[in-house]
Amino acid sequence: MDIRTLKYIRLFLTFGSISFAISCSNTKYLKEGEMLYTGAEVKIENDSISKKDKKNLKSELENSLTPKPNSSFIGLRPKLFFYNIAKEPEKEKGFSYWLKYKLGEKPVLLGDVDREFNKDIIVNYSENKGYFNAQATYDTISKNKKAKVIYILKPGNQYRISNVKFQKDSTLINEEMLKLTDKTLLKLGDPFDLDMIKSERERIDNQLKQKGFYYFHPDNIIVQADSTVSKNHQVELNVKLKENTPELAKQQFTIDKVVVFPNYNIKDVKDGKYTVPMNSDSLSRYSHDDIYIIDPEQKFKPRIFDRAMYFKKGDLYNRADHNLTLNRLINLGVFKFVKNEFVVSDSVNHKFDAYYLLTPRQIQSLRLEALGRTNSANYAGSEVNLNWTHRNFFRGAEQFKASVYGAFDVQVGGPKDAKNLFRAGANAELSIPRIVAPFRFDSSSAFVPRTNISLGYEFQNRTEYYTLNTFTGSFGYLWKENVRKEHDLKVLDITYVTPANVTPLYNSISENSDALRRVVQRQLIFGPTYSYTYTNTMLPKSNTIYYKGTLDLAGNLTGLLSGANVKEGKEKSIFSVPFSQYAKIENDFRFYHKFGEKTSLATRFIGGIAYPYGNSENIPFSKQFFSGGSNSIRAFRARTLGPGSFDPRTIQEGFYFDQSGDVKLELNAEYRANLYKFLNVAVFADAGNIWLVNDDPQRPGAKFSSDFMSEIAVGAGIGLRLDFSILILRLDLAMPLRIPYYEKGDRWALNKINFGDSSWRRDNLILNIAIGYPF
Structure with missing residues (x-):
């Protein structure tokens, strides 16, 4: 032995x-x-x-x-x-x-x-x-x-349904109930199931609520089971209205007045009544839809309620419009609480008034944020943000956000002579709760569509290398079909980058690198972008998915109309700046499987390609793909992996440069388990890489080819997640299992693992500290 x-x-x-x-x-x-x-x-x-x-x-x-x-x-x-x-x-x-x-x-x-x-x-x-x-x-x-x-x-034998009868009478509500029988959940031959009977009562109640029966309740329905009329363990069900059902529950109600209190405060309620009179003589009428708004200080423009309200005078009550109105009022973002009440105004003609009691959020807020950070590129830094928000900028629930920030990153180890970074900038965004366009846009979604306008500027200084000034602006629309589907269309998305103070030192470093020279070139990027998101992860299901697809088209129409073709010497410019022309698509697909309450498997696939043409030979650096880091392939330092089999060790010693690519493939898998309350553990594996679509003589092996599978990097590791509800602190320790820039045939590093060797641990164990889950 x-x-x-x-x-x-x-x-x-x-x-x-x-x-x-x-x-x-x-x-x-x-x-x-x-x-x-x-x-x-x-x-x-x-x-x-x-x-x-x-x-x-x-x-x-x-x-x-x-x-x-x-x-x-x-x-x-x-x-x-x-x-x-x-x-x-x-x-x-x-x-x-x-x-x-x-x-x-x-x-x-x-x-x-x-x-x-x-x-x-x-x-x-x-x-x-x-x-x-x-x-x-x-x-x-x-x-x-x-x-x-x-x-x-x-248990004896299980009884099954032999017949389902819906009792008939001459009442209006019974007539409406009989119209619902074809969609009954009680099927012949199914086992008798009390839970299914309860679901059937709730189904009937929901449908009747759509027909104006506001005061109806599932308990008003009784389902009688008779096991004596049939043999062979069968049961007959009889669905009917209870005899003691209140008369109010049997009546269809229509909307009389719609009254909105946009400055509601619980302190104004005495003995269960609002202190402001609610009779029609004291209300100011607004719009052709007979909406009454109690807003003496005129804090809100009436038209925002006209768009949000789905109840109009004379409408038959239905639950769908009831919930839709509440959801749209909440999604305006300006109200903290939304309460709804119905008060019978005409019992003979079965009418009631709809009251909306809205408690505003704090209209303005000022927030100062200070944070520290480190990354796997041996930099540590700090950032300070000052954010101002106004939630009713033009009295129409428009949200205006402005921020100024400053940040710095300094080298704390690693390569010698890596230069420090300093950033400062400002951003402003206006979000309007409607589609501002020359065409009509109707949405029956519970989510308010928005028009977003943004402007931004950033000053970036890399000491002893260069300074960059970046201006950004966008105009577009954001809307949701439902809770699962979201669309984000930027009709125009502009980025203008202009360098300053490019030093002789950087010029000497970038002399033999086209990629480094492009970093400090003037860039003008403009065009539409569109993204579509689908997710059902909010549903209580064992299998859920998340998908986001993004399409970025820069300079396409301008390039086509101007006849731009840089390969034929026909490079076109706007204000003496060549504009970028490319098409970029990216797909992010995630699948989540729950084994139980405490264990789950999360997987992700990312696939993207950016193709330059017309007026561009290369994709702008800021629009390329990157790999490695805490949210990517965690066994490699941030933005150091790839492209292809290019060996980053050949880069000039002491100079750190983000590696970028035009093609990206990535696959991640993570098994998650809860150990104790806030303490979670994970075991993960990551694989992928980035590539270029064109040859780069300074980066051999970087171009995407049919041999791309041999250039896939693989890493694995374990992690801890400290879930404190308000934030999740993540620590992931990873090591490379396959290194794409090693000699072909010797890229698997399993036989090189040596935890006892301090130099191996220093070069191969990567600790990622981050906030939130990687996907």
């Missing part, structure tokens, strides 16, 4: 001894007569039930039993162990209290289990699922101060 095998045996025995000691220690603290409850099991005795149905019923029943036993991990109960070893604290704070009641867990005893109550739960649940005349018993098995409860269920 070799030494390695002996080590494994010793490790196994040690682990077994510790497990046994912890297991035994959890019961030695019990008092005389107490027994630790280890859980329950349900056994189903019925050979006529299929294995699948029996398995599902067993799982559902066991999940409904109470209480739950102490949490366990591979047969151990570490939380209970910490509870037992910790002394009773004198105060409800301090380490002892945290260890015993926060990290630890109080023992669940057999005496805490109401076995008769659980037996009744099993019987009731079974009958609600169609297993009529179910019977249950239980038995308790105990050993070594531990006890387990076994419940035995004899």
